[in-house]
Amino acid sequence: MDATAIVTELALKARAASRSLSTATGEQRSKALLGIADEIDKSSDFILAANAQDMARAQSEKMHPQTQDRLLLTAERIKGISSGVRQVAELENPLGKIIREKDLPNGLHLEQRTVPFGVVGMVYEARPNVSVDAAVILLASGNAALLRGSSSAAASNAALLKVMRDALAKTSISPEVIQLVPSDDRATVKALLHARGLVDLVIPRGSASLIRMVVDEATVPTIETGAGVCHVYVDEFADLSIALPILINSKTHRPSVCNAAETLLVHSKVAEEFMPVALKALKDAGVIIHCDETTLAIAKKNNVEATLATDENWCTEYGVLEMNVGVVGSVDEAIDHIAKFGTKHTEAIVTQSREVSDRFIAHSDCAAVMVNTSTRFTDGEQMGFGAEIGISNQKLHARGPMGLEAMTTTTWVVTGTGQIRS
Structure with a gap:
């Protein structure tokens, strides 16, 4: 299949699987995250072995030291990842909150409630921890995840996705809510950015050049994260x-x-x-x-x-x-x-x-x-958000470290007793 067909298939799987998220309670989602954290801890050696493959390739290709540091996983960093998952699991359920509520003179009752975006794509570089950070924040906020990491972290990302999906298989939430977009073909990035109607939101996380490319290229709505000078x-x-x-x-x-x-x-x-x-x-x-x-x-x-x-x-x-x-x-x-x-x-x-x-x-x-x-x-975990999905430099919707609340939007619920508009 070509890149567009691959992304389309993955997005459709994620969309269908997201129904298991929409019917899950906040408590069920939290338990699923705790299961993911436990599975990460138990699978530390498996994850480190996969990361060693990526690091060996990075060293042979003389990758920049900055990128190598972002790519590297250690036993301590893996413990930090699972700790972040547990922190997210303990946070308040962000869905179903009533932001505004009022009664109109015609008897209609209005509520503005928080709801998930739906299917969210992540495009990111090097850091395999982002695979977990993004997935658990999206799961906790009721969203399905399409994760497109870099080829430099392909083995690490695949291992982490397997661990998370294995954990979800033991719950009522479908493992298909997390999808890994292949990174061996750069065309899959463009296909993800152009999947309007299949993907509800794309978030880039990485270098200034990656972020600019995503913002300039995407037809799917984006939340822009930014460089840090x-x-x-x-x-x-x-x-x-x-x-x-x-x-x-x-x-x-x-x-x-x-x-x-x-x-x-x-x-x-x-x-x-x-x-x-x-x-x-x-x-x-x-x-x-x-x-x-x-x-x-x-x-x-x-x-x-x-x-x-x-x-x-x-x-x-x-x-x-x-x-x-x-x-x-x-x-x-x-x-x-x-x-x-x-x-x-x-x-x-x-x-x-x-x-x-x-x-x-x-x-x-x-x-x-x-x-x-x-x-x-300036960090989601340090600020009490658990893991973060990125740090937004923009002014629309979300700004700063993005946790659960940033991954929700709203819907209006209007309840009547038979009113019709004249």
Whole structure:
């Protein structure tokens, strides 16, 4: 079969199987997720063996270290995946909630209720954990899933899908609600994006180029996730004792992810005190530094290797131990810099001034603002959503880490007693 026929068949299977979701209670869906978590834990060796195949291929093809880190599964990461599933299982049922309700003068009763989208497609790169994150969030919110990962994670994704479907086979929910779209042919991506009428929503998760391709190419409605050129701004009123650990954690905790910081901005009034310490700490952590002329002079004075940053540097999501550093004269100058080079993902400010932080929040047009804490907390699990399906940079419907509520839409239920419109 060609790519269109393959996607059509998978979408129809998912649509039919989704009826078993629509008749399942919130408790039944939660129990199914707990079964998936248990099956993942029991199958750790099986999953690791599959991931080892992907990693061997990645290493032989000299894949970028950032991508290899995203691809890698470890026993600890697998435990984290199953833990995220259990957190989702404990969340409140997002379906059937009455958002608005009222009685009209003609006697009609109106209710706006939350319902699933239906069949949701995911297009993502490298990270096999997304296969589980996406599937369980979609299941918990009553949606069937069409998962199209990258060929680099083909073995890992296939193993994880088998584990999840094996778990569902022990429940009243059909295993067919999760479908894996083949990744050996790039044409299946385009077929998924063009499956309007068969697929209700597509969500991309990955590089800026992947996301842009999906948004530009899709005829199916999309929720746009985005790249993370995130900033840490150290204000003149910052407590510098907390600024340094916030900076190091934001950059080095896991540099390959989208909520890692890519740029440090420091107020000129604390630059002479803070910058030498920050530059040395970054260098000791193995971070390559690009900076403006003011910072470059400080770096040379303190024997820290650095290069002059270009506009391309300032707008780059590195995903590795590489960072831009600059000095600004005010919070407004920091805001202007972020508006020019940021991607509306996560911005952090370190300050003890409520007035300054309020100004920063008001003018930071982004999905999440961190005040006196690390950018790494823009994360569904860290924010109490369990796993996340992605982080939305857009302003329509969902913004920030997308959990269960973001994967629902609404329907109006109008109840009458025989009224007809005149």
